[in-house]
Amino acid sequence: MNNKYIYSNLASFASKDDNFLGRKYPCSPTLYRGEFQRDRDRVIHSNSFRRLKFKTQVFVYYEGDHFRTRLIHSLEVSQIARSIARALNLNEDLCEVISLAHDLGHTPFGHAGELALSNCMNSDCFDHNIQSLRILILLEDTYKEHKGLNLSINCLDGLLKHNGPITNQELFSNQLPEIFNYNLNFKSLGSLEAQISALADDIAYNCHDIDDGLRANLFSIDNLFDLNFINELFENNKNIQKDEIVRNLLNNLATDLIENSMNKIQINKLKTIDDVYNAKEAIINFSDKVQKGLNEIRNFLKVKMYNHNSVKKWNSKSEMIIEFLFNYFKKNYDKLPNPNSLFSKDRNIADYISGMTDKFALNIYENIN
Template sequence: MSELAPYATSDHASRGRRHPETPPNNRSEFQRDRDRIVHSAAFRRLEYKTQVFVNHEGDMFRTRLTHSLEVAQIGRTIARALQVNEELTEAISLAHDLGHTPFGHAGQDALNDCMREFGGFEHNLQSLRIVDHLEEKYAEFNGLNLTFETREGILKHCSMKNAQQLGDIGERFLKKQQPGIEAQIANIADEIAYNNHDVDDGLRARLLNIEQMREVDLFNQQYEEVMRQYPNISERRAIHEIIRRMINRQITDFLDATSEHLKSVNPSSVDDIKQLSAPIATYSDAIKEKAQQLKKMLRTNLYQHYRVHRMSTKAQLVIKSLFRAFMDDIRLLPTDTYKNTLNEYNASGDQGRAIAIADYIAGMTDRYAIREYERIFDPIKLT
């Protein structure tokens, strides 16, 4: 790693781990975080959790795992260019989706509805809950015992009510501070990967078409350049070329705009970044507007497409039916989950029972959730 800028987060300035550990010999503290995330069960399950399309619809579509890897790649590229901590950016990027439910945002919305009277469900908080409590691998502690900086970066959003219950991790929300620049980069890398790769998947699935996409400035500018440069290119290659250029355009703009902001503010520490009234890592106003146009098009033409809506409706049915069934009779749960849920119920009543059931459902893959639904509600499936 090249020399870090003064506003970057460094290992030696880390606020440490919840459970003290001997420093690693051959890697940095944030590399250790990254490695623990990659080797976690929750990370492996992301391979079978989808963003827009249900996992069994085809191997060509992106999953939460491929998305997380793409976010990490974009994040590291940006972090290196800005001379901030690549390894912390990568760790945050890889962990940001650990708490996602099966069936993408439709699954999260359904589980949030189920949990409304128990405080709701939010995937950022669930990601933190996974790395702090739910992973059970290490002899000396629950969770992954990640550094404060990685844990804080995972928590992109948080209500004031939840922040008050999170101790030091909730501080920045209570003080209305910004996250460190590495977390800001991971957030933008997530947005770049999500939007542009949903275009790719939407076009592959024939839910979007080229003419629709040409109404979006970011797409059309690259489309015209590619067609002018390669007039006989196949559609498949053209789509790939257009999307890679869209990503490059956004990264370049983000680097230029953020560099200008850094030059103007001239921060000399991590705290200088956090004390600002708005994120310092951002697009130019022009690209920000074009990115919003792209999001609006995806929302209207992809996320609300009837095929996607049908999948979302099925997802809501599966998640809500499972939650209600388990709340009504926890004996339907697998043995270990049943024992844990019973313990939580004995300790905290309905609240504890609901949280334990939400943990179980949120940890399911798309396929596992469907099979669990069939095992409980399909009379042909006996086990």
């Protein structure tokens, strides 16, 4: 099948051939893959994607074989996003690549590592969402013709707006000024595929953090049923199995997102992708009832899991390790591998440390000590 027709049967407002935004560096199309399949393949074959295998989601990789890592989380987000996109007749391939790439910029040790690295940057900053773009645009180095993976502008726009339109462009001025050469509209909404990937991320981490939290005995099923949303959803059946809770919760959230979004597509009378970009608010969203339930789950996980003493204890150690590594390479800059003369010393150190896996960071720390 010629790739020209791969996306021809999608909704008129989907991301597809007739609204493809091109690439920074033009390249010839392939015979049998669509442009967003090509993006996906470039991400999957990248070094940064492989390193997600040993990067923390909540628990450090060696604490158990079945706890999520960043790689597993990204795959789960991708699966959820593709299912939702198919139901809405949108572009599954674009959903997939945005989902797979959205966490490439995470530091070792999860959000604790990110906080520590950002604090080390003084007047500069570090943000993992921006770092994901920095990796894709600058740091992946597999093509002799250019830096980065040269992903489609559609994909980069979707990653840029993972959390919605950009209100603070100053963060990009510090961490990724090159993004301003891509002629992106920072103030518009992302494509429906970008919106799906963002909320598939919410579904994945809420459901699977419940799974991991129960597995780690940080809270019980009885604790979960203190939540009105969970209690109502499962009709106060506390004899239900852990896997059944996670599976049915995920299905409930995804189904609600699909059905509510179908309704909003009709209400907004979408015809073209410009109607999506120019909409006054996001089209892809949960119903008010389910959004309230999700907020209840987030607050529960914050108290019972993210602020649990065992998690906080490891987070404190993680922050200490990142701070130590940063200060070490600042004092011993000559030991930093392959610094880029176009970037500041702090930025080169941040790029190096943020690219580390948990395992590599721990090994470097122990060897230095």
